[in-house]
Amino acid sequence: MIASQPMASLTIADVERIAALAHLELTAEEKALFTRQLADILAYAAQVHAVDTSGVPATAQVLAERIERDDDPRDSLPRDEALANAPDAAPGAGLFRVPRVIG
């Protein structure tokens, strides 16, 4: 897809595709609402296309320092504490439980 006017064609199908990428099971009302609102916001945001950025590097973050640390082993969170907030844990086995992954 080409992005010169990418928002002009925002459809429910686009919103469904994005929702699937974002792991959001939207209701029909949410899909309709977001189709309209995202189109509005993207139409507004498209004004950045008016700026000449040829040869301009991207800013991902502003710090000039490179901050790294040595790869030293350290204590991690105790297992029972790591599991304490899980909605479905098996603390005895030290596991997070999830629905069946392999059919």
Add this chain to the structure above:
Amino acid sequence: MLPSSARTIREQIAAGRVSAVDVCRAALNRIAALNPTLNAFNLVDADRALAKAAEIDRQTTAGVPLGPLAGVPVALKDNLCVRGMRTTASSLILERFVPPYDATVVARLEAAGAVVVGKTNCDEFAMGSSTENSAFGPVRNPWASDRTPGGSSGGSAAAVAAGCVPLALGSDTGGSIRQPAAFCGVVGLKPTYGRVSRYGLLAFASSLDQIGPIARTAADAALALTVIAGADPADATSSREAVPDFTAALGGGMKGLRIGVPRSFVTVGVDAGVQRTFESALETLRDAGAALVDIELPHAKYAIPVYYLVATAEASSNLARYDGVRYGYRSSRAADASVREMYARSRDEGFGPEVKRRIMLGTYVLSAGYYDAFYLKAQQVRTLLRSDYQQAFEKVDAVAMPTSPIPPFRLGEKTEDPLQMYLADTFTVSAPLAGLPAISVPCGFVDGALPVGLQLTGRMFDESTLLRIAEAYERLTAWHQRTPAI
């Protein structure tokens, strides 16, 4: 009634004129009296606070040297982790989350003797400009209960303005400390990117998020920043830049300072009352000896679109961690579902509308076909905006703008139109995009009792100049001494 400033409270405790427990009780009583109206707190932990206060009193009796915030009641935005204290980011998805560790800022505040009284209400995951996006209901402005306190740190700003606590922490990604501080008539400081460790801050947009103080005076903001600033091995984005004693900058006055005013930018779409108040503040700065210099920030008009493209992209990635597995809410409709259905249902039920809208927008701008046109483009314009500021700072020491183009608006006024809500951030989003520190100080009122804030933006790591100007301005005006009749 609590003494109004953190510095005074600490002095009185150190001098034995008041106990930390009595100060803590006064704060807890004020919260109990006002919170039913304000809804500023998501959680108050009186037992924990009183135990910490009693510890300070024992230290005072034993003659142990007291920390710089000894006995000062502090409120924390509910996106900052405190070990054992429920931390929700005002989201249903974290309604029952109890952190197993302290945020670095919390550990530093408590090491300095501060007494944490509770967690303040905010927009869900700090996404909003009115605190109306909270899963636990909106916060009301202490100056006008039909108005918003601003956002997203609206609970922190309202708690300080209402005299519940002299000091609170907020987080600022696009204005979330400064705009609520302006709307509530208090001081709010967003430090330089990297100045304060974000370890234990629930992440929203990692190239922008920064933690900072909300207080009644510049001196208290300086005191708090001195305590919380500095490198942290647990946060690879915390800078090793030396941390000065920010209180040493106070008292420097206004003489010799050059303050830039981006005239063509700050005259568009600004409420007439806010404009008059801003002009009057500029006159005060000039009369006190500052030189006002006209400057241009040619790309500042693109800051809102750049911000909402960059911040939502980062948010869509950061919030992917809420999947109903390791912590947080899991949908009850997940029992017979596949794991992917479980993720999608838990996230749809757990996140509120604004968070979902931003995850959707961020996912869109990062998706194949749109990445270059929106996300990369926004990052390039971000570079141009940084250059605008770099050029301005060759001529001036700080840049002045109104913090918000409008005074506190009515609850419900902007909730139907997200874009209108976003436009309220026009003067606050550029400082975080450029990584710069910025402060909001009370500079007057419009329509009777609606507070207005003056924003000053400084060079990277030059919070000292901002605090110096803010404190000098406070000495020339009485705006910060007014309190709401609540």
